[in-house]
Amino acid sequence: MVRVRLATEEDVSLIYRWRQDEEVAYWASGGHGYSAVTYSQLLERIRGQRSDSRSLMFMVEIREDGGWKPIGACSFRDFDAVSRSVIIGFTIGEKSYWGKGYGTRALRVFVDLLFQRYNLHRIQLDTFDENRRAIRCYKKCGFVREGVLRKAFWTTHGYRDKIVMGLLREDWEKNRAGQ
Numbered sequence: 001m002v003r004v005r006l007a008t009e010e011d012v013s014l015i016y017r018w019r020q021d022e023e024v025a026y027w028a029s030g031g032h033g034y035s036a037v038t039y040s041q042l043l044e045r046i047r048g049q050r051s052d053s054r055s056l057m058f059m060v061e062i063r064e065d066g067g068w069k070p071i072g073a074c075s076f077r078d079f080d081a082v083s084r085s086v087i088i089g090f091t092i093g094e095k096s097y098w099g100k101g102y103g104t105r106a107l108r109v110f111v112d113l114l115f116q117r118y119n120l121h122r123i124q125l126d127t128f129d130e131n132r133r134a135i136r137c138y139k140k141c142g143f144v145r146e147g148v149l150r151k152a153f154w155t156t157h158g159y160r161d162k163i164v165m166g167l168l169r170e171d172w173e174k175n176r177a178g179q
């Protein structure tokens with residue numbers, strides 16, 4: 001029903017459209033950070049993706065009407081081969097799909113892919129305190145709140161507390177064994 005695959009040049013227009021949407025950009029990055037990336041920068045980033053890159057972008061797709069429909073994008077950055085850790089970003093760009101469980105399902109698929117393919121020890125992410133839906137989604141996927149960086153997240157509505165969350169391989173394994 002849900003899959004995650006590497007982003008390609010054909011996905012750039014769609015990702016760019018999502019990033020230009022004010023509401024998506026606000027929740028994804030507080031606003032400016034998401035929409036400030038130009039089409040050419042996105043294209044360059046995706047063209048430059050190699051399997052050994054320290055950052056990679058992926059697409060979230062769902063099975064609909066007999067085909068795969070892209071509804072969001074996710075990524076990792078700061079791949080650290082020594083500590084076996086990454087920081088991830090995750091967004092369902094199609095707003096009509098928010099709040100229907102797709103984000104949770106897709107994030108689980110992404111987390112499985114990261115732990116399995118990249119043999120990670122730890123996955124980290126962050127958001128701002130107001131983004132309750134994202135925090136709930138991350139918790140459902142096993143992420144634990146690890147810290148608060150006070151007023152470290154700039155948004156178009158002012159500075160917000162940055163919530164840092166992490167998922168360890170051992171917890172992911174335990175969760176899978178219990179499923």
Ligand SMILES: CC(C)(COP(=O)(O)OP(=O)(O)OC[C@H]1O[C@@H](n2cnc3c(N)ncnc32)[C@H](O)[C@@H]1OP(=O)(O)O)[C@@H](O)C(=O)NCCC(=O)NCCS
Nearest residue numbers: 027028091092098099100101102103104127132133134136
């Ligand atoms: C955050 C996001 C990935 C979550 O995906 P989703 O498909 O919308 O979320 P799900 O439906 O799987 O789960 C959302 C959960 O949050 C809950 N929720 C929704 N709004 C909420 C709110 N205001 N306060 C508390 N919980 C809320 C839902 O009830 C659901 O929990 P439940 O299953 O226990 O009822 C998606 O909404 C999104 O991409 N939003 C815009 C960009 C963004 O916020 N990206 C994250 C940046 S860090």
